[in-house]
Amino acid sequence: MKADPKADAAAVPKSSPKKLIIIIAVAALALVAGGGAAWYFLQGDAGAKQEKEVKLAEPPVYVPLEKFVVNLQPEDGEQYLQIQFTLQVPTLEQVEVIKANMPKIQSRVLLLLSAKRASELSTPEGKRQLSSEIIASVNEPFVDKGQPQLVSDVLYTSFIIQ
Incomplete structure (x- = not known):
């Protein structure tokens, strides 16, 4: 028996524009969150370095x-x-x-x-x-x-x- 090509096409779900928008929004949110986390941790390292420099400064x-x-x-x-x-x-x-x-x-x-x-x-x-x-x-x-x-x-x- 031969499979009907129209039936195979019906079996593959069509992607809707709503799903595409949701996927793009989630990806954008993940990028923003990752960038924010990177900025936070990099700033924290800079603050720690400055604190160490202050502690290591020579006394007057x-x-x-x-x-x-x-x-x-x-x-x-x-x-x-x-x-x-x-x-x-x-x-x-x-x-x-x-x-x-x-x-x-x-x-x-x-x-x-x-x-x-x-x-x-x-x-x-x-x-x-x-x-x-x-x-x-x-x-x-x-x-x-x-x-x-x-x-x-x-x-x-x-x-x-x-």
């Missing part, structure tokens, strides 16, 4: 400076400032740069301090302002077009106005 290094004694600008007679502080830098390389250029730093700080009045320095705000000015002065490059230093803080160890 401190450079103590010798005591400075300067005459202040006159207000009520002669006054002077006796000050000692420590500079905070990020690396040991910066310590070496600071130490190698200590005469320049001392000169810059002496010029800065001798231009001050006692009334400017006697308040906490005045001391914070002086810290900012010392940082700016020390961070100026030691040579023309050179790299600036990376001093991030001034920590006072002695501060006397008489």
Whole structure:
């Protein structure tokens, strides 16, 4: 017996446009979900790397400076400032740069301090302002077009106005 070709054609189901749309929608959804998951996990790895870098960063290094004694600008007679502080830098390389250029730093700080009045320095705000000015002065490059230093803080160890 011979099979009827029309019966064979009827046995193969026709794909409807709805099924095709559903298959395409599921495939698109799978692609979007996969892309979102990949982005999430890649961002998580980047965050972990940054966290490790922060944990592995060197602790700050401190450079103590010798005591400075300067005459202040006159207000009520002669006054002077006796000050000692420590500079905070990020690396040991910066310590070496600071130490190698200590005469320049001392000169810059002496010029800065001798231009001050006692009334400017006697308040906490005045001391914070002086810290900012010392940082700016020390961070100026030691040579023309050179790299600036990376001093991030001034920590006072002695501060006397008489």
